[in-house]
Amino acid sequence: GAVVSQHPSRVICKSGTSVKIECRSLDFQATTMFWYRQFPKKSLMLMATSNEGSKATYEQGVEKDKFLINHASLTLSTLTVTSAHPEDSSFYICSVQRGERYTFGSGTRLTVV
Amino acid sequence: QQQVKQSPQSLIVQKGGISIINCAYENTAFDYFPWYQQFPGKGPALLIAIRPDVSEKKEGRFTISFNKSAKQFSLHIMDSQPGDSATYFCAASHGGRNTDKLIFGTGTRLQVFP
Numbered sequence: 001g002a003v004v005s006q007h008p009s010r011v012i013c014k015s016g017t018s019v020k021i022e023c024r025s026l027d028f029q030a031t032t033m034f035w036y037r038q039f040p041k042k043s044l045m046l047m048a049t050s051n052e053g054s055k056a057t058y059e060q061g062v063e064k065d066k067f068l069i070n071h072a073s074l075t076l077s078t079l080t081v082t083s084a085h086p087e088d089s090s091f092y093i094c095s096v097q098r099g100e101r102y103t104f105g106s107g108t109r110l111t112v113v
Numbered sequence: 114q115q116q117v118k119q120s121p122q123s124l125i126v127q128k129g130g131i132s133i134i135n136c137a138y139e140n141t142a143f144d145y146f147p148w149y150q151q152f153p154g155k156g157p158a159l160l161i162a163i164r165p166d167v168s169e170k171k172e173g174r175f176t177i178s179f180n181k182s183a184k185q186f187s188l189h190i191m192d193s194q195p196g197d198s199a200t201y202f203c204a205a206s207h208g209g210r211n212t213d214k215l216i217f218g219t220g221t222r223l224q225v226f227p
Contacts, residue, residue, distance in 0.1 A: 001159065004156075006156070034215070041220075041222070042219075042220070043202060043217045043218065043219050043220050044157070044217045046214055046215075049214070091154075093156045093157070095215070097213070097215075100145045100162075100206070101147075101159065101162075102147070102159070102206075102215050103159070104149075104157045104158070105156050106155055106156045107154065107155060107156045109154065
């Protein structure tokens with residue numbers, strides 16, 4: 001699988017501000033990355049598929065204007081949570097697909113106060 | 114059709130015992146079935162995976178058993194250790210195709226007591 005780096009690991013922001021989370025594929029040029037959201041003691045919920053050089057594909061019920069995804073290069077995808085509110089507090093995880101294998105980042109704990 | 118059902122929700126095992134987690138799927142187009150281990154505050158890490166052309170795969174203390182006709186697969190952890198205490202997720206996908214989604218089970222929280 002790929003080597004994936006996700007940053008930051010933790011972020012606290014004020015309600016109404018925006019937060020950017022980065023996901024880097026360190027050893028593989030990834031045309032596709034995935035963004036997941038995980039609530040405490042729950043499973044991973046796919047939010048969107050990030051496609052290099054084109055628009056992301058969002059899952060049903062995910063607000064694309066709230067969760068902006070940019071995949072400008074083959075090694076970097078970013079998720080920006082815009083105008084964050086306390087209900088956006090969650091654990092966000094990215095994933096890189098290489099062949100049949102999916103490698104996950106270490107996750108970002110977002111807390112909106 | 115896209116769901117992967119996982120049980121039990123939680124599991125308590127004594128050190129040295131066998132931990133068994135079960136999953137079932139409906140979509141016969143799935144052809145790649147990985148298991149992930151997740152520790153608190155971390156991303157999931159691939160543990161072991163199987164394709165439907167084999168009925169069993171073993172890697173160290175971890176074994177996947179696969180029943181294609183029943184559309185079920187399970188993870189067996191032999192000689193369970195306290196360090197195995199984590200949340201385990203089964204998953205399924207159409208392996209290898211670009212942009213294919215990985216569908217996760219609901220997770221099993223395993224606690225191994227000394």
